[in-house]
Amino acid sequence: MRVAYPRVEVSLPADAGPHAQALPIDAWYAVAHDREVGASPRSVRILGQSAVLFRSGGELAALRDRCPHRHAPLSDGVVHPDGLACPYHGWRFAPDGRCVAMPGLVDGSPDAPSRRADPLPVRVQDGLIWLSVGEPPADPPRLPLVGQSAVHTLRWRFDVRADPVDALENFLDPTHTHTVHPGLVRTEGSRRRVPVTVRGLPGGVEAVYQEEAQSGLIARWFGADIRESYGRYLWPGLAQLGYRDAEGTEKLVISASFVPASTPGEPPEVDLVAVVSGRPPRWIPGVVMGALLAPFLKRTVAQDKAILERVAPLRDPERRYAMSPLDLLRPHIDRLLADPERLTPSTPRSTRLDL
Numbered sequence: 001m002r003v004a005y006p007r008v009e010v011s012l013p014a015d016a017g018p019h020a021q022a023l024p025i026d027a028w029y030a031v032a033h034d035r036e037v038g039a040s041p042r043s044v045r046i047l048g049q050s051a052v053l054f055r056s057g058g059e060l061a062a063l064r065d066r067c068p069h070r071h072a073p074l075s076d077g078v079v080h081p082d083g084l085a086c087p088y089h090g091w092r093f094a095p096d097g098r099c100v101a102m103p104g105l106v107d108g109s110p111d112a113p114s115r116r117a118d119p120l121p122v123r124v125q126d127g128l129i130w131l132s133v134g135e136p137p138a139d140p141p142r143l144p145l146v147g148q149s150a151v152h153t154l155r156w157r158f159d160v161r162a163d164p165v166d167a168l169e170n171f172l173d174p175t176h177t178h179t180v181h182p183g184l185v186r187t188e189g190s191r192r193r194v195p196v197t198v199r200g201l202p203g204g205v206e207a208v209y210q211e212e213a214q215s216g217l218i219a220r221w222f223g224a225d226i227r228e229s230y231g232r233y234l235w236p237g238l239a240q241l242g243y244r245d246a247e248g249t250e251k252l253v254i255s256a257s258f259v260p261a262s263t264p265g266e267p268p269e270v271d272l273v274a275v276v277s278g279r280p281p282r283w284i285p286g287v288v289m290g291a292l293l294a295p296f297l298k299r300t301v302a303q304d305k306a307i308l309e310r311v312a313p314l315r316d317p318e319r320r321y322a323m324s325p326l327d328l329l330r331p332h333i334d335r336l337l338a339d340p341e342r343l344t345p346s347t348p349r350s351t352r353l354d355l
């Protein structure tokens with residue numbers, strides 16, 4: 001059975017996915033944790049374009065990582081109270097890009113339109129730094145649970161040398177878990193029939209699984225009270241795995257921002273900025289729960305990274321991926337990336353999988 005995306009014409013054949021496609025430039029990407037930008041500037045890349053993040057006078061700023069003078073990388077510079085100093089001739093740039101100091105200049109003002117660095121849209125939200133190197137929509141998406149009382153949050157990052165959409169799909173795909181994470185996430189010998197509902201959301205799509213604790217070690221140890229989970233994609237680069245108890249209370253949400261670092265012509269590279277937020281049981285402190293859970297999550301990530309990096313060099317951009325009724329979200333993700341006008345809430349559709 002094919003899961004159709006309601007109110008959207010399904011034009012792709014069920015057995016053929018689209019060609020490789022790039023994530024859009026006119027979007028917000030969560031490129032770093034807020035705490036990662038301190039006294040030193042930090043360089044980040046989106047779709048091959050470099051930016052520098054820094055804090056000056058208590059204000060977070062983002063500039064293109066290129067000095068207007070001789071195009072030196074500003075991320076190699078030094079932060080001052082009034083701005084970021086270029087590592088070459090020391091011109092200093094305020095958070096809005098104005099040149100506020102030019103060492104050696106006696107007469108005249110350092111600032112002129114041609115001497116300004118390019119400021120970029122930047123925002124701090126939910127402990128993440130959201131950046132755009134294009135023209136982003138009004139607001140970045142919100143993360144569930146973060147900042148609520150009795151919620152403990154873990155943050156980490158890693159990079160994968162793989163196609164960003166492939167990495168994003170992998171994060172949301174339950175059907176590889178028996179083979180890539182055997183015993184850890186799910187176990188081949190313990191498949192159970194799971195009702196799944198796929199529905200469109202404002203800005204994305206999600207699959208909701210009526211699955212009591214997954215068959216692997218992680219859920220048996222940490223998720224005994226879980227009755228339902230979801231895999232959610234939010235355009236263009238955010239994915240979330242959420243777990244709810246019988247009352248529908250969210251117990252754990254793993255949000256992952258997939259930042260396409262490379263340009264489509266380069267070897268693919270994606271930076272992942274991940275936030276794990278959970279409500280630990282009352283009898284166990286959040287830090288203890290986090291410290292116990294982290295090694296399992298890191299092992300899972302290492303397994304995903306290994307398979308994705310084996311796939312990446314074999315990928316033939318001339319050949320479409322084969323699709324099946326098990327590929328619940330990928331066709332929707334591809335369609336939303338091809339045409340963001342399809343970001344429309346819609347009626348849910350149900351199916352079943354043996355997971």
Ligand code: FES
Pocket residue numbers: 067068069070071072086087088089090091
């Ligand atoms: S290259 Fe930046 S000040 Fe000269």
Ligand SMILES: [Fe+2]
Pocket residue numbers: 170171176177180181300304
């Ligand atoms: Fe995985």
